[in-house]
Amino acid sequence: MFGLLNFPLSLQGNAYTEYVAASAADFAHKPAGVDHEHATAVAMSGLTAWQFLIELGHDFPSPFQHAQHRPMALGAESTVLVNGAAGGVGHLALQLAKWQGALAIAVASGVHEAFLRDLGADEVIDYTTDRSEEVTQDVDLVLDRVGGPQSKRFLKTVKRGGSLHPVYFGEFDDEENARLGITVTAAQVRSSGAHLVKIGCLLEDGTLRVAIDSGFPLEDAQAAQDRAARGTSRARSCSPSHEPGRAARPPRNAPSPDARRSWSSRVGRGNRAAAAPPDQRRHP
Ligand SMILES: NC(=O)c1ccc[n+]([C@@H]2O[C@H](COP(=O)([O-])OP(=O)(O)OC[C@H]3O[C@@H](n4cnc5c(N)ncnc54)[C@H](OP(=O)(O)O)[C@@H]3O)[C@@H](O)[C@H]2O)c1
Numbered sequence: 001m002f003g004l005l006n007f008p009l010s011l012q013g014n015a016y017t018e019y020v021a022a023s024a025a026d027f028a029h030k031p032a033g034v035d036h037e038h039a040t041a042v043a044m045s046g047l048t049a050w051q052f053l054i055e056l057g058h059d060f061p062s063p064f065q066h067a068q069h070r071p072m073a074l075g076a077e078s079t080v081l082v083n084g085a086a087g088g089v090g091h092l093a094l095q096l097a098k099w100q101g102a103l104a105i106a107v108a109s110g111v112h113e114a115f116l117r118d119l120g121a122d123e124v125i126d127y128t129t130d131r132s133e134e135v136t137q138d139v140d141l142v143l144d145r146v147g148g149p150q151s152k153r154f155l156k157t158v159k160r161g162g163s164l165h166p167v168y169f170g171e172f173d174d175e176e177n178a179r180l181g182i183t184v185t186a187a188q189v190r191s192s193g194a195h196l197v198k199i200g201c202l203l204e205d206g207t208l209r210v211a212i213d214s215g216f217p218l219e220d221a222q223a224a225q226d227r228a229a230r231g232t233s234r235a236r237s238c239s240p241s242h243e244p245g246r247a248a249r250p251p252r253n254a255p256s257p258d259a260r261r262s263w264s265s266r267v268g269r270g271n272r273a274a275a276a277p278p279d280q281r282r283h284p
Contacts, residue, residue, distance in 0.1 A: 027196070
């Protein structure tokens with residue numbers, strides 16, 4: 001089984017343990033071809049990417065965000081820019097955008113270019129040398145995995161009728177958004193075994209690949225947590241192995257070794273979107 005437990009109703013999932021009691025609705029069966037390390041890594045990051053891009057991030061009041069998220073439908077005509085594309089959430093979101101048929105622009109440190117191209121990025125912008133909001137225009141959707149006060153700069157990147165999804169909501173002016181014809185909306189990740197079943201199918205058939213740069217045995221969970229808390233300009237890993245000390249075998253959905261990066265288990269903070277009706281969109 002794999003799952004994100006009782007989130008965000010409880011921010012203490014008590015998942016760093018050998019045995020846990022949780023709602024069966026939070027779990028999905030782990031696909032046979034995916035090892036425990038990669039299944040663990042995908043739970044929160046994968047659900048976040050899925051619920052930002054594909055399905056509603058929450059359908060009940062959240063401690064972080066009360067308004068419903070309004071994801072936009074993607075297709076072959078869509079252009080999606082993922083800011084923070086080499087991170088845990090970003091590299092999965094990039095692949096989901098490609099799976100939906102969109103043209104994908106990845107924004108990350110230049111060192112990640114080969115990794116992101118390997119995942120399907122059509123274009124890679126190095127944010128250390130270029131200002132992505134200046135060099136791209138007429139994008140249908142910006143998924144800003146960095147978010148916060150700087151997120152507003154992407155309003156100039158999105159075309160009228162498009163959407164901006166900031167991970168941290170930042171400060172937006174509803175009137176300005178309306179004048180520009182841009183939907184600004186964010187999600188709060190929530191537990192969903194049903195969504196993980198769909199993500200599991202994509203892992204199983206190789207559509208979605210999870211990149212991990214390191215794993216931690218369960219007894220070193222604190223070290224994983226410390227590493228995440230320190231923060232780096234590169235993505236981090238804090239994925240306790242289910243069997244301490246066991247080397248993870250490469251699953252068949254693993255990226256090439258030089259493309260291995262990581263995921264992060266940090267929880268989202270403070271997304272607050274303006275009240276809005278839920279959007280109806282097609283599901284896979
Ligand atoms: N709303 C929710 O429900 C929710 C759920 C899960 C996570 N989150 C939040 O989402 C954020 C991303 O999570 P994550 O797991 O993907 O984090 P992560 O694995 O730490 O990745 C963060 C990425 O941000 C990139 N980055 C840093 N500064 C940047 C900049 N100025 N411009 C562009 N990219 C920059 C880094 O890129 P480089 O490595 O290329 O430098 C890094 O790969 C976290 O803050 C997390 O707390 C929110």
